[in-house]
Amino acid sequence: MREEDIIDALxxxxxxxxxxxxEARKQKNKKSGRVIKSLTAIAAVLAVAVIGVYxxxxxxxxxxxxxxxxxxxxxxxxSDNEHPIPxxxxxxxxxxxxxxxxxxxxxxxLKVTGWYDGGSCFMGRVTDSLDSEKLSKxxxxxxxxxxxxxxxxxxxxxxxxxxxxxxxxxxxxGSEITVRYSVLIPPxxxxxxxxxxxxPTRGDHYVLFADTLVLDNAPELERSHTHSAAAVPQNVxxxxxxxxxxxxxxxYFPDGKVTFMAHLALTEILHNLDYDADKLCxxxxxxxxxxxxxxxxxxxxxxxxxxxxxxxxxxxxxxIDDMLAVIEWAKDQPRDIA
Amino acid sequence: xxxxxxxxxxxxxxxxxxxxxxxxxENYLFKIAMNVLSDTEDSRECVNDxxxxxxxxxxxxxxxxxxxxxxxxxxxxxxxxxRYKTRDKRKESEYALSLDELGECxxxxxxxxxxxxxxxxxxxxxxxxxxxxxxxxxLFLMRYYFLDSLSEAAERCGIGENKAKKILFGMRNSLxxxxxxxxFLQ
Numbered sequence: 001m002r003e004e005d006i007i008d009a010l011x012x013x014x015x016x017x018x019x020x021x022x023e024a025r026k027q028k029n030k031k032s033g034r035v036i037k038s039l040t041a042i043a044a045v046l047a048v049a050v051i052g053v054y055x056x057x058x059x060x061x062x063x064x065x066x067x068x069x070x071x072x073x074x075x076x077x078x079s080d081n082e083h084p085i086p087x088x089x090x091x092x093x094x095x096x097x098x099x100x101x102x103x104x105x106x107x108x109x110l111k112v113t114g115w116y117d118g119g120s121c122f123m124g125r126v127t128d129s130l131d132s133e134k135l136s137k138x139x140x141x142x143x144x145x146x147x148x149x150x151x152x153x154x155x156x157x158x159x160x161x162x163x164x165x166x167x168x169x170x171x172x173x174g175s176e177i178t179v180r181y182s183v184l185i186p187p188x189x190x191x192x193x194x195x196x197x198x199x200p201t202r203g204d205h206y207v208l209f210a211d212t213l214v215l216d217n218a219p220e221l222e223r224s225h226t227h228s229a230a231a232v233p234q235n236v237x238x239x240x241x242x243x244x245x246x247x248x249x250x251x252y253f254p255d256g257k258v259t260f261m262a263h264l265a266l267t268e269i270l271h272n273l274d275y276d277a278d279k280l281c282x283x284x285x286x287x288x289x290x291x292x293x294x295x296x297x298x299x300x301x302x303x304x305x306x307x308x309x310x311x312x313x314x315x316x317x318x319x320i321d322d323m324l325a326v327i328e329w330a331k332d333q334p335r336d337i338a
Numbered sequence: 339x340x341x342x343x344x345x346x347x348x349x350x351x352x353x354x355x356x357x358x359x360x361x362x363x364e365n366y367l368f369k370i371a372m373n374v375l376s377d378t379e380d381s382r383e384c385v386n387d388x389x390x391x392x393x394x395x396x397x398x399x400x401x402x403x404x405x406x407x408x409x410x411x412x413x414x415x416x417x418x419x420x421r422y423k424t425r426d427k428r429k430e431s432e433y434a435l436s437l438d439e440l441g442e443c444x445x446x447x448x449x450x451x452x453x454x455x456x457x458x459x460x461x462x463x464x465x466x467x468x469x470x471x472x473x474x475x476x477l478f479l480m481r482y483y484f485l486d487s488l489s490e491a492a493e494r495c496g497i498g499e500n501k502a503k504k505i506l507f508g509m510r511n512s513l514x515x516x517x518x519x520x521x522f523l524q
Binding site for chain 2: 002005006007008009010011012013014015017018019020021022025027079245248250259262336
């Protein structure tokens with residue numbers, strides 16, 4: 001076989017594949033640029049598109065730590081399962097395209113103090129003191145985003161994401177950035193001064209700090225909230241059946257995403273649920289899922305609900321089991337190279 | 339003009355079909371041709387040939403997606419033109435670079451079985467691409483079907499060139515393994 005045979009053979013591949021690539025070529029980059037390089041203090045605006053419910057974090061108006069730098073100092077008054085809600089302004093700043101239309105996005109302005117390169121993600125530390133060791137390497141920008149906030153650049157409903165790859169982004173220290181988010185995950189339980197554990201733990205408390213945060217119209221704290229599995233499927237009147245085995249699904253995990261064909265339970269269930277805006281709560285989804293029919297489904301299989309396009313639907317026990325089986329299988333799969 | 343209306347002009351044998359096609363797709367087709375030929379004049383000729391080929395084939399063909407249909411025609415004509423012009427000597431173009439890269443997937447011809455049916459190969463490559471994440475297969479096709487340059491393809495996918503290079507390298511290796519598994523290579 002000659003390499004030219006492959007070139008020729010590509011003429012005969014499925015039209016669907018060619019169309020998919022052709023569409024992608026015509027779209028502008030979804031991620032606006034890969035690199036922001038500037039050695040001057042410029043005001044960079046990063047639109048953060050995050051899937052999920054409302055952010056829940058406590059904003060400290062003093063713009064700094066309480067001196068503890070650990071999550072323990074932030075748990076006053078809240079139980080392990082309660083998530084304080086940020087007091088921030090600019091709610092419903094829906095200028096972020098489709099996601100802005102779907103979600104209430106919080107907006108904060110932050111002052112960049114340093115950057116920790118964790119590979120595909122980076123951590124923020126809420127302190128005005130600079131990490132001199134890392135900054136001395138000249139490549140680190142740290143966002144004083146919270147006590148410790150797990151950040152990723154890839155779409156993940158449970159995390160704040162930046163539009164640009166942070167490993168290629170050099171946001172000057174001292175810059176002001178505006179970050180829009182709807183979900184914050186709790187910070188990982190890390191030791192003071194170290195960032196060894198990058199796996200966030202549900203129920204951890206987290207805090208959003210800002211030096212230049214606009215505090216306005218603090219949302220009410222939701223102190224108690226329970227879920228229960230639906231007795232019957234909460235589907236649309238005319239559910240679609242008969243999905244193609246080539247239907248692609250993507251599940252996002254903290255350490256990357258997994259895309260696969262077949263294993264259609266997620267697609268079938270999520271596509272047919274009747275999402276109700278009145279049921280929308282502020283609990284955090286556990287996973288974000290993309291299917292052929294929609295992106296950024298938020299699912300919580302512990303609480304038993306799915307969220308999409310500004311609405312929410314409870315899952316039956318059977319649906320939870322079916323979806324959990326797929327999630328558990330996907331967890332063992334290698335992560336996509338992103 | 340919408341594609342459906344342009345196609346109707348073809349079916350009505352209305353020569354405005356060519357005008358409308360050119361108005362909408364000339365730049366798109368020209369880019370495809372340039373990726374192969376790296377020559378403005380040759381590319382323009384191939385695009386014009388593509389219009390003629392479309393006129394001759396529609397009807398009876400009724401493309402579901404006109405841009406893909408035309409793009410395939412232009413790609414084919416451009417590659418044939420390239421091969422005719424260069425024959426034994428490869429001129430530098432994205433097409434030539436793509437050939438060099440894809441050469442890593444395959445070994446030298448081995449005996450009479452080296453000649454494989456292109457159609458079977460196309461089906462096999464389709465199967466391979468469907469196993470890949472969307473982002474990766476889109477990148478692969480941008481590079482090896484549309485013959486976009488590496489930097490262009492990377493930019494369109496919103497990733498750095500180095501990352502694109504790594505992804506394509508991995509995919510070529512995976513394609514190679516796939517073709518071995520399916521019996522196209524040994």
